[in-house]
Amino acid sequence: MKPRVLLIEDELFILDLYRHILSTHDFEVITAESGQAATETINKNLEEGEKINLIILDIVLPDTNGVDILKQLKSNQATKDIPVVLLTNLRQENIIQQSFKDGAAGYILKSQITPQEIIEYIKTLIAKEEKAV
Amino acid sequence: MPEPLPTPKLFDFFQKLFPKKTTLPNPEVEQLKVSLAQSELQKNQLLSSLYNMTNPFIVVDLSRNVLFANHAAEQLLNLPLNFMYGKPISQMLKIYDTLTEVTDLFYCPINTEEAGGKIFTKNSLKVISSSKKESFVNLTSQEIKGDPKLNVGCVLTLIDATRETQLEKMKMDFVSMAAHELRTPLTSMKGYVSVLIEEGNDKLSEDQKMFLRRISISTEQLLGLVENLLNVTRIERGTMALAREQIDLQSIAKQLVMDIGARAKEKNIKLEYCDPTGAPQVIPFIKADKVKITEVAGNLINNAINYTPTGGTVKVCVERKEGDIIFHVTDTGVGINPDAQKHLFTKFYRVINKLGQNSKGTGLGLYISKAIIEMHHGKIWVESEPGRGSTFSFSLPVSDNK
Numbered sequence: 001m002k003p004r005v006l007l008i009e010d011e012l013f014i015l016d017l018y019r020h021i022l023s024t025h026d027f028e029v030i031t032a033e034s035g036q037a038a039t040e041t042i043n044k045n046l047e048e049g050e051k052i053n054l055i056i057l058d059i060v061l062p063d064t065n066g067v068d069i070l071k072q073l074k075s076n077q078a079t080k081d082i083p084v085v086l087l088t089n090l091r092q093e094n095i096i097q098q099s100f101k102d103g104a105a106g107y108i109l110k111s112q113i114t115p116q117e118i119i120e121y122i123k124t125l126i127a128k129e130e131k132a133v
Numbered sequence: 134m135p136e137p138l139p140t141p142k143l144f145d146f147f148q149k150l151f152p153k154k155t156t157l158p159n160p161e162v163e164q165l166k167v168s169l170a171q172s173e174l175q176k177n178q179l180l181s182s183l184y185n186m187t188n189p190f191i192v193v194d195l196s197r198n199v200l201f202a203n204h205a206a207e208q209l210l211n212l213p214l215n216f217m218y219g220k221p222i223s224q225m226l227k228i229y230d231t232l233t234e235v236t237d238l239f240y241c242p243i244n245t246e247e248a249g250g251k252i253f254t255k256n257s258l259k260v261i262s263s264s265k266k267e268s269f270v271n272l273t274s275q276e277i278k279g280d281p282k283l284n285v286g287c288v289l290t291l292i293d294a295t296r297e298t299q300l301e302k303m304k305m306d307f308v309s310m311a312a313h314e315l316r317t318p319l320t321s322m323k324g325y326v327s328v329l330i331e332e333g334n335d336k337l338s339e340d341q342k343m344f345l346r347r348i349s350i351s352t353e354q355l356l357g358l359v360e361n362l363l364n365v366t367r368i369e370r371g372t373m374a375l376a377r378e379q380i381d382l383q384s385i386a387k388q389l390v391m392d393i394g395a396r397a398k399e400k401n402i403k404l405e406y407c408d409p410t411g412a413p414q415v416i417p418f419i420k421a422d423k424v425k426i427t428e429v430a431g432n433l434i435n436n437a438i439n440y441t442p443t444g445g446t447v448k449v450c451v452e453r454k455e456g457d458i459i460f461h462v463t464d465t466g467v468g469i470n471p472d473a474q475k476h477l478f479t480k481f482y483r484v485i486n487k488l489g490q491n492s493k494g495t496g497l498g499l500y501i502s503k504a505i506i507e508m509h510h511g512k513i514w515v516e517s518e519p520g521r522g523s524t525f526s527f528s529l530p531v532s533d534n535k
Contacts, residue, residue: 013321021328089316094374111320111356114327 002028003053003126006045008038008069009087010062014110018056018087021115022122035064039072042079052082053126056108059088059095067099074103083129085122105129189270189291193222193241194284209270209291211262226289228272229259231371242276243286250276257298260291269298301369309366312359319359323352361497365480368504375422375508382426382458382529383416383451389431390449397438403446404438416451419458419529421509426529429502429513433462433525436498440523441466457511457528468519477515478503502527 005027009015015031022029030045030052032038038057045052055073059066066086073079083105088095096107105125108118180201183190189206193199199217202225207213210225217225223237235258242251253274260268270291277285326349333342367373390406397404408414430449437447445465452459469477476482481496499513506513506527517523 011317011321013318014324017321017324017328021324024332089320097376111316111323111360115324115331116327 002026004028004030004051005122006038006041006052006055007031008033008035008055008061008066009058010034010060011058014058014087018118021118025119027122033062035061035069038069042073046078053129054105054122055082055084056087056122057084059086067095067102070099070102070104081129083125085125188293189289191222191226191289191291192285193243193287193289195243195281195286197222197237197241197243197286199225200285206291209260209262209268209293211264211266227261229261230255231259233371240272241274241287241289245276247276248278250278252276257294257301268293269295305366305369308362312362312366315359316356316363319352319356323349323356326352361501364501365497368501373504373508375425377420377422379418380421380423380426381416381418382421382430382460385423385427385430386449386451386460389427389434393431393434393438396435397447400438400441401443402438402441404434405446405448407448407450408452414453416453416458417531419531421529422505425505426509429505429527430460430462432498432502433460433527437462437464437466437523437525440464445522453531454528456531458531459526459528461524461526463522463524465522468521469515469517469523470519474515474517478513 003026005022007015007018007022007029009018009031010033012033015033019029019031030041032041042052057066057069061069066088070084070086073082073084080103084103086096086099086104086107087110088107089110099107105128106121108121113121183201184203186203187205189209190201190203191199191206192201198219199214199222202210202212202214202217207217210217212225221237222241226237226240228235228240235255240253240255240258242253245251254272256271257269258272260270262268271294272289272291274287274289276287277283279285326345330342330345330349333345337345364373387406390404394404434447434449441447441464447465448461448463450461450463452461478499480500482500503513506529509529511527511529513525513527515523515525
């Protein structure tokens with residue numbers, strides 16, 4: 001079965017780009033463009049018993065920020081084991097360090113990474129997660 | 134802080150400080166009275182001139198207590214002279230350089246080793262008055278070396294720079310905002326171009342592939358520029374943070390030599406790592422920001438390649454010298470004349486080289502490098518002779534584990 005990735009990103013061009021890269025590499029992609037939409041999507045998937053293998057989360061969102069969503073996900077029993085990768089343009093060490101403390105599995109600097117690297121990075125994280133389970 | 138007292142009339146105050154002598158009983162008394170009146174007049178003329186000078190002016194004695202402050206200084210600090218008189222300067226004048234407090238040991242040099250007296254000068258320092266009002270000043274302090282009986286330690290002259298500082302801040306805010314806004318579309322361009330290059334491999338002609346690579350390179354250059362502008366705003370606002378970890382500068386240098394090797398080869402330049410003493414040295418780990426130090430080292434190597442003609446050599450060395458780890462890049466390039474060397478590390482400065490070409494880049498790389506190295510309590514410098522090449526070096530203290 002294809003691994004399912006939830007992509008939370010409000011910039012349409014970036015959202016489409018990542019959706020394209022992931023789906024051409026055999027991932028099933030679901031998307032949300034705001035914090036509110038992300039929460040609804042996650043709840044719906046949980047209710048329907050659909051597994052989410054990984055979440056890619058943008059830090060700057062219109063209604064909230066990725067750091068707060070990360071904290072919520074990690075404090076919820078049902079979602080705390082889903083690996084979360086932060087997608088950011090902010091090269092701010094303190095935010096990055098703090099999000100690792102808050103349980104992020106990794107982060108992607110949008111402007112510094114190629115599509116191939118993204119895929120490899122995500123595959124490694126999912127493989128690590130499956131090993132742990 | 135107690136309520137400031139109302140300012141008394143200036144001369145009343147000085148009369149208390151320097152009370153009049155009683156009349157002498159001998160016959161020369163009239164002559165002495167005249168001299169005394171004259172010197173009194175001269176003293177008051179001087180004090181009145183200083184007191185009414187437009188720029189804030191403070192005199193500190195050898196025990197770091199306030200001896201004199203003029204009206205402009207009283208207004209700046211919102212404290213009258215008779216309150217400040219005899220009190221420690223450290224309690225009267227609070228100065229900040231961006232976010233860190235500058236202590237009076239720095240801004241008020243007294244009893245230093247320097248023969249002619251030390252001078253401290255710094256621009257855009259923040260001063261907070263007793264009523265919590267913030268102003269920005271350019272400060273020049275001159276240590277006074279003279280007869281200790283005079284008891285004058287240091288003279289501080291301040292120039293109000295609040296407006297300039299505000300304008301500079303607005304400029305930085307604008308650059309920062311513009312750079313952030315540019316980064317989003319550039320990131321998306323870079324991403325889509327990479328997808329096209331990857332997926333178009335067997336569908337596109339060689340020319341088309343080359344065009345895509347050129348779009349990609351140009352996008353990278355723009356992103357690099359935007360990143361540099363953001364770094365400048367972070368440096369100027371004092372918001373650049375370091376993520377320190379144990380790093381091995383020697384492996385970083387060797388890795389960079391490998392990574393940049395291909396570019397050097399394209400230009401037919403020999404890029405190599407060398408041990409400066411001939412024999413490999415054990416270089417201890419130091420606590421530093423790996424990403425930023427790698428950027429600085431990479432920037433110096435790339436510059437060396439840019440300014441070295443085809444067929445030249447660029448050598449990279451790391452050595453330990455006393456308490457420092459030193460990184461050097463030596464090239465056989467065009468060299469830099471002594472006049473230009475002075476300005477190399479300032480913002481937006483670019484050398485026009487002998488080959489008649491305008492140099493590449495924005496003139497921000499060395500400025501950012503200097504700021505990063507100084508944040509690590511290190512030093513960065515250049516030694517160069519026109520026509521013979523240059524050596525750029527930076528040192529990082531081994532013991533700096535702060």
